[in-house]
Amino acid sequence: MSGYDPRGKANRALLVGVSEYDHVRPDDREGVPGQLPGVLHNRLRLREALRRTGLFEAGHITLCASPPHDVFNEALRHAAQETDGLLLFYFAGHGIVPAAGDELFLQMSNARVVAGQHDAFPNAVPFTEILAQLVASRAERVLVVLDCCYAGNAAAIWHRFDHLRRRKTLLLMSVQSNRLIDAGDGSGATPFTEELVQILEKEAELSLGALYTQLKERMAAAGHRTAVDDGQDPQGVWEPGEDLLLRSAGTATHAPPAPQDGRAGPHPRRRGRRLAAVRAAAARAGRIRPRVRLLLALAVLVAGCGGYGISRLLGDDSLCAPPLELRVLTDPELEPVVTAAKTRFLDSDANKEDGCHRLGITVYSAGAAETVDALHRHTDPWQEPHPEGENPQRDIGPQPDVWIPATVADVRRVTEDRRVRSYARLEPEPKPLAYSPVVLAVPEGLATEAPRRSGRPLAELIRALGQRLPEAETRRPDPERTDSALLATTALYATGTGARDAERRLTQAAAPAPTAAELLCDLLEDTGVDRRTAALVPEFLLKSGTTCSNVTVRRVSRVAEYPRDVPALRPAFVRVRWQDADRDEDRRNEAVRSFRDWLYGEEGQAVLGAAGFRSAGTGHRLLAAKPAEGMLADPGRPQPDAVGKTMTDTLLRYRTASGPGRVLFLLDSSGSMATRWKGSSGGPGLVRKALGALADDKDEYGVWAMHGISGDGYAPLLPLGPHKKADAERILLDGDLTTVHDTEADPRRALLAALEQLADRDGADDRPQLVVLITDDEDNNRLTGADRAAVLAKARTARIPVAVVSLDGGGCDPSRVDAMLAEASGGRCLDAGDDLGTALHDEVARTGMGDG
Template sequence: MSRFDPRHMGNRALLVGVSEYDHTAPDPQGVSGQLPAVRHNRTTLEDALNRGGVFGAGEVRTLASPAPDDFTGALRRACREAKGLLLLYFAGHAVTSTSGNELHLQMRTARVLTGHGLPGSVSFSQVLGELAESHAEQVVVVLDCCYAGNAAGIWHRLDDPKRKKHKILLLMSVQPNRCILGGTADVATPFTREMARVLDGGGEVWLSQLYAAVKERMAAAKYKAEADDPQRPQALAPPWDSDDVLLAAGPGPVTTGPGPADSSWFPWLRSLLARAKRAVARSGRTAPAAVLALLATGAGGYGILALTGDSGPCRPPLELRVLTDPDLEPTIRAAADAYVTSAANTTGEDCRRSGVTVNSAGAAAVVTALGERTDAWQQPREDDNPQRDIGPQPDVWIPATRADVDRVTGAAAKEDRVFARLEPEAEPIAYSPVVLAVPKALGAGLEPTGQSLSRLLDTLEQADGKAELHRADPEFTDSALLATMGLYGDEPGARGAADARDAELRLARTGRPEPSAARLLCALPGDEAVDNRGTALVPEFLLRSGIGCHPVTRAERVAAYPDDVPGLEPAFVRVRWEDGDRDADARDDAVDRFRGWLTGKEGRTVLGEHGFRSATGERGLIEAASAAEGLTESVRPAGSADPSTMARALERYGNAHGPGRVLFLLDSSGSMAGRWDGPSGGPGILKQTLPGLGGEDEYGVWAVHGTGDRTHTELLPFGTHPASDAEHALDDAEVRDAEADPHGALRDALAFMRERGTDDERPQLIVYLTDGEDDGRLTGKALEEVLDRAGDAGVPVAMVSLSSSGCDRGRPATRIAAAGRGRCLDAGDDLVPALHDEVARTGMGEE
């Protein structure tokens, strides 16, 4: 057995902790929840490695909630730079492939798609490949995630003819095919916590000793994985059958009264002082306190009394838990970071008074949890667990508008017992209008103020018919919900209410909306054409402060300020929990200090740097001297948000995206005979769209033929159906020895669907599939009548042509689709998946 001592060899440790995710439940594509405990994992392990003596100054790097590109870039850099030991640590969500043959590490942008697509993830095979090619002599991988134990099988299966992978050793937090619990916001997860304690135990710690000790400690503590299974750490094979690696060396021996020539004392002290400088930013203490704290831990307390009298090291500070809106999180996090290191949060002994943990969750889910589910927040259940779905019980809640507080108290008043009490401050802490962010090239003739959102959009569409409107998810962030109120005309004083279904048709037909305005602005530059024509409803401050995603070149945008969309008015709300009075006085003091700092000069400076305006008066920019181009210096704010109007808009949004109605028109005239059979024939194409419909969706199929009074026959009656019924109906469809009248069929279909949409705002769609041979009947007055009805019915029409030129400019299908805000597809497109997506946007999909 060889023992590898990497000290002074040029080592690297890359500590990756994904605590924040962009897509979480209840988003069906999201991961199970945020992981606030992982924030402690990063700092706990970083401190232990810095104290351990194996890694030198600057050799330990942490990576907080990276996107995949940021992770792989940092990994490649570490692989290039490491000469001795390379340690890679990952904590976060992870999933396996269906077969279990691959482990996917889920980064901040992770999503889970139908068909097991996993965008935003990095495969462990890819990670192993990078590590095998690294310059390091020895590599240690530590995984604290679900299914961590599956990594060993992937190591064994990795194709490695040159045996490069054999320098990679694995330490895993749980046995294969097991999920671990996410922990709490207060401490690191059990595996990482115990690992750090062993590394901090003093003296030399080898990988073999670390594994044995952590395994023993976790067994003694009876830590559980999910499903009440014991959580048992794993190691590869085990690794020290052939190799062992030194991971901590502890401080060198110290004697009293070291002389100037003592070579063992001064290098260690210089190293200790260097670590103290790095600890200043992390701990929030001043430099002397950080030095003394490290002297206490690194030197076993030697000389502390001589230097400080009776004071001793700082006690762990109380941790404040702050919950906020997804759009506000970067700003509130920056403010919290600044506060933690401020004089207001430092005692006379240079110790930190409190820490602040900031997390965000979907605004609608938070309102529901605080209003109706505080009992489950206190005592989580498997089927109802706000601690898992939202985060820890907050001490402070900062919603984007005070109206959210009223929504919570209104809902709580109907509950038999409420376990949380809200104490909001009277005034908001800042203000930011919701603006229409328009590419500079499109916004030249747009009046920036004094118009409703509807009028601004009408002007924009008239100026450029290709302009697209984008909005984040109204269920996740209040800025999108406030914008939706403007779209629907729901805000008091708005000029005319719109049908929610019609209003939603104004938005670009993309996939699921982004969960926050910041993510929306990050996503637009992914397609240059979309970026150049895409307008976005976002809080103004994001145009000033930037968006925090990987640097991208995006279209310059100017702001138009709709006068019927309420702005963001973040509220500071103290949350008190029943039976949470054990440390109530200390927690009240910590909350008061944070609130006073945030609303005072230093806090306003941070808010101003992030683009916020004053909460009262003229609503000028707090940092007006550096106003970004394209923003208005002074704005007249729209009225404050109304809680009942917000709730109504959210309900209408849900209806407009609820169970849908689809009417299929299948050209069954004689000219379709050569385009009928097989998966690429008319019935076969429609059959492939059926998975986009679910059990609650209503749909029917008409066979279009005949030119007299009767222009169609019913193949499948309109209603809810099992997919098998629709498939049988399409299998039984036949080509008729007749011509077709698309004018009459479309006229009847538009009238039929309009009648069904009068009592609700459910999404609707007409699909007309044809070979285009009968387009001669779609000219003159006949075409104009269809265009008028398509424009008035509020039902999108998807025109599907089996001709490769069916959607050419000026063709009837193109004009009809445009009039009804639908889409034209022809044989030149990837027709089947595109049509499936159109149907799926209207339907609820298969269960």
């Protein structure tokens, strides 16, 4: 379990409880079903319970009491901006789903329901938009707790997000999908939140997983029912292996007891009248002087969210207008740097006028390839998301005012060969913001001498590393996610050997790391791997990318080698103008200019230099006073500019080379395998585990039983093609089909047939392919002399890697035929010295597209 520990972090909680609604049936036919007085207790009880956990500092738990739509959006935006550790988002109120569709809407205090052929929910917020803002926040983890009707429908929305966003976000829901729930009689908290609070108030160590288990047990024991009279069953979704520490034993703080209903504030009815009066006054604000109008706006904010964000509006004891908000989208590799620059800018004199902040800035990132594609083809649904189909607002985030890609070549990829109408116009600055070469970060003990650390092609640097240490590895992050990885891949593919062969030079167990920073942190999980592995990363990370959470081991020092053929990062500042988005055009233009000028100015360049960047000017000098450890002050000739078309072509080749794949298992079924047959470490057991790396209906695979010294030398148990894993596993568990045979085996016949079959299919596509041979080596006497030479020759010419799994100790010694076969084919040899199940799974994962 990789449990997240939020202790000591800048955690925040936003508790949204809508107990009072402006439009309620039956008096208002467009109203919600009724008021929810119990939600008032929810807010107060949960706040006190969270205080006792010790995770939230004073002032970091915000109550948002019956906010209207706009106030809620502002509170959510600020919470997403200001949280670095755990962000807990809680909602209690009315939830609703359309008659046709699977979106969940959370209804704010001014919500209405317009029924018809296409239901409309004015002033309700789609959960998709809420989740998009939460996952784009600076928080390391987000916990969402929903106590409303249809809460369980949020799970389907969570599943639409990619793995990285899901890993960051954990959902706890009060009821299963498509169910209405009882809110109680109003004398206390609603049933789900009451049970939640009682568990949180216990002074014992508590994880989210344990909380979830107890919640389900307590709700079932209490007999709470849904509107269709089945049990109210809380739901939870998060990525496998994830968990979250909510309280450690002995660290609970003793907060004062929660106020009783009579002292918690105005009676709900009186409070509702007061809030309505404030809103009515605000509606007449057009006839009031600006200063008084601002006071009324603040009054609404105080009434709706307990004064949240007012400190942002006040400066030097003067009353300040709300700052204009800019949205800045960037490459995932650049997000920490741009965020640091944003933070410095917001507090700088350049962002202040008469003591007030002029601007607010939201920085978020999305996969580089996904962003380029959205700006190239999907600007229409980015403005107006389609009910079914593309939705960049959900998958990437809000429409950006500024885009900072890692290279200006991305702008050309967006604008060239565009065959659909665009609703966004890109205006890139002519000069990049900074410069950072992509380097091969080599463990210090494996680095070459200084004069030869630059000026050579990437392929030569990797080859030389292998000559210095044969077991050395090279890894690269995901080219789909970051431009730095894609630029490194352009050089890997430029050697003319083909994308699949280039990918085999890398050691990528299962899916590659999303970013270079995460790759460097992943290496720390195994000191041995860290010491023998070079990483393709942007140079600036040698200075600013060395902090990894939950890591106690000392990082191996790394030295940068500078390949001459990998294009460098040249981050671009791009103004994005959206069609018909001209309401605040003059103010927004001035805001963009202000941030741009600051970034290009002395203060902004100092932030980039502190992160490890070089100047974009001639010579690319370091912006910092001296290089970080492992960097060269002057690496010589600069790396080339990126070419948009080359990047696009490389990405297409990468996608093809990365799957779906084709795997053929040769399972030694001769009599000598009888003692190595049963259990997870036996022959069929190893195949079953490897199937987890293959995807149903995408990857193709087959299993041949290898036995007999005449005829074909094998019998197909599972023909080569797409299969359901469950069907394949049933065959492997069938004792009548999968069994040892009282005969010897001829691996020569089976290997030649397998390589021939995959080579024939290779002409139709460029899919990655793999032969897996699982054997006890008992029959390797048939791989000698001319027979051995024929198999090795076929392995070299077929260019299909063979993974040899030897169940015999020492089977992969260099003098053994298993090692020769793996080397000749470009595959890998595994023997009893390895964790065979895991190692084979990872090897197959490099070919397949399964879930790992």
